[in-house]
Amino acid sequence: MSLGRPTLDAFLVQHGASLRRLAERLCPRGMGVEPAEIEQEARVRLWRTFERETNLREPASYLYRVAAAAAIDAVRRRRARREETLDPPGGGQGRDLPANGTSPEAAALNRELREAIGRAVASLPEPRQQAVRLHLLGFSTGEIGALAGWTEAKARNLVYRGLDDLRGRLTEDGIAPSAE
Amino acid sequence: MHHPLNDDDLRAAYRGAAVSAGVECPSSEDLAALAAGAIDAAAREPLLVHVARCCRCADDLRLILPARPAPGRRPAWLPLAAAAALAVALPLGTWWVSRPASPGVVYRQPAPASPLAPVAELPDGAELPRRAFVLRWKPVAGATRYDVIVADAALAPLHEVRDASANEVTVPAESLPERGVVLWRIEAIMPDGSRRASPLYRAAVR
Ligand SMILES: [Zn+2]
Numbered sequence: 001m002s003l004g005r006p007t008l009d010a011f012l013v014q015h016g017a018s019l020r021r022l023a024e025r026l027c028p029r030g031m032g033v034e035p036a037e038i039e040q041e042a043r044v045r046l047w048r049t050f051e052r053e054t055n056l057r058e059p060a061s062y063l064y065r066v067a068a069a070a071a072i073d074a075v076r077r078r079r080a081r082r083e084e085t086l087d088p089p090g091g092g093q094g095r096d097l098p099a100n101g102t103s104p105e106a107a108a109l110n111r112e113l114r115e116a117i118g119r120a121v122a123s124l125p126e127p128r129q130q131a132v133r134l135h136l137l138g139f140s141t142g143e144i145g146a147l148a149g150w151t152e153a154k155a156r157n158l159v160y161r162g163l164d165d166l167r168g169r170l171t172e173d174g175i176a177p178s179a180e
Numbered sequence: 181m182h183h184p185l186n187d188d189d190l191r192a193a194y195r196g197a198a199v200s201a202g203v204e205c206p207s208s209e210d211l212a213a214l215a216a217g218a219i220d221a222a223a224r225e226p227l228l229v230h231v232a233r234c235c236r237c238a239d240d241l242r243l244i245l246p247a248r249p250a251p252g253r254r255p256a257w258l259p260l261a262a263a264a265a266l267a268v269a270l271p272l273g274t275w276w277v278s279r280p281a282s283p284g285v286v287y288r289q290p291a292p293a294s295p296l297a298p299v300a301e302l303p304d305g306a307e308l309p310r311r312a313f314v315l316r317w318k319p320v321a322g323a324t325r326y327d328v329i330v331a332d333a334a335l336a337p338l339h340e341v342r343d344a345s346a347n348e349v350t351v352p353a354e355s356l357p358e359r360g361v362v363l364w365r366i367e368a369i370m371p372d373g374s375r376r377a378s379p380l381y382r383a384a385v386r
Binding site (some may be wrong): 067 | 185187190191193194195196197207208209210211212213214215216217218221224228229231232233235236238239240241242243244245246248249296297329331334336337365380
């Protein structure tokens with residue numbers, strides 16, 4: 001097969017600096033990943049996918065997809081390695097992840113409570129349920145809208161109505177959410 | 181049972197519930213396409229359903245979302261001089277290489293890989309004769325075949341082997357420089373089509 005060297009070289013000469021800055025922006029903090037690792041992995045991926053890529057008219061999107069996938073893989077490698085050393089297979093899943101606003105009280109929430117919340121969320125009507133799930137996982141209403149193809153206003157509306165529903169279900173279940 | 185729950189408590193509890201045990205997570209490429217909006221609605225839906233129930237994929241997606249390009253925006257071009265200045269600021273232990281008219285590449289020592297990933301059976305930086313340039317790796321349990329890529333120090337491709345069934349390849353001398361360092365990497369292809377990549381290794385042509 002042809003390896004497409006001149007074309008990829010030209011692409012990298014034009015966009016190499018953008019790729020470097022993307023690698024810096026995408027690099028997670030506190031996980032032992034460096035931007036250089038993401039950049040290097042992204043370059044290998046560019047090399048692998050360049051000839052297949054059909055949408056070179058939007059280089060920003062292509063570069064972003066390649067660099068973002070490289071960043072995720074770097075995080076997944078770290079996570080897998082950490083779990084191999086910390087946990088027997090299948091145990092303690094998710095506990096090492098950077099949580100948004102985890103409080104000591106939250107850490108003490110027991111399994112019963114987690115299950116109650118899982119059930120309550122699952123009982124919400126769609127599309128509120130999807131909006132609430134994404135909100136509880138830390139996405140902003142702008143991000144939820146962009147991901148789901150809604151306006152930000154619609155995402156916000158769905159999140160707030162869904163959270164009202166959720167608090168109602170939890171109260172019915174004997175779990176009393178505090179007012180914000 | 182009476183727990184006062186604020187929004188943070190709800191989030192923490194839901195994270196504990198959003199563990200996709202036994203479910204295959206989407207590939208990093210799919211998550212990146214979802215973030216970039218470069219995916220059609222039919223493919224988007226199942227991805228989003230998964231992300232909303234998997235705190236790990238949600239974390240992955242939240243990591244990459246802020247850097248996504250605005251629709252229709254072209255990347256700003258940074259002069260090469262500025263790129264070179266950035267390179268100077270890189271930490272020790274990275275190996276800066278550059279070619280004329282190329283922004284260059286930073287090579288890092290291979291990070292210790294997951295035991296599931298292919299691992300070279302040669303030391304990193306091994307010297308090999310140009311006329312018998314044999315790259316070897318430890319077999320990966322369950323892998324059906326391997327792809328191997330060899331590049332020069334700036335990651336320009338030199339040689340590529342697809343679908344190797346053995347756990348070694350010989351790189352033809354014509355594909356190699358007379359002397360110097362090349363980079364190489366193995367990808368194990370699993371029965372389900374997924375790929376496991378080794379770190380990038382160095383080998384010296386002698
Ligand atoms: Zn997942």
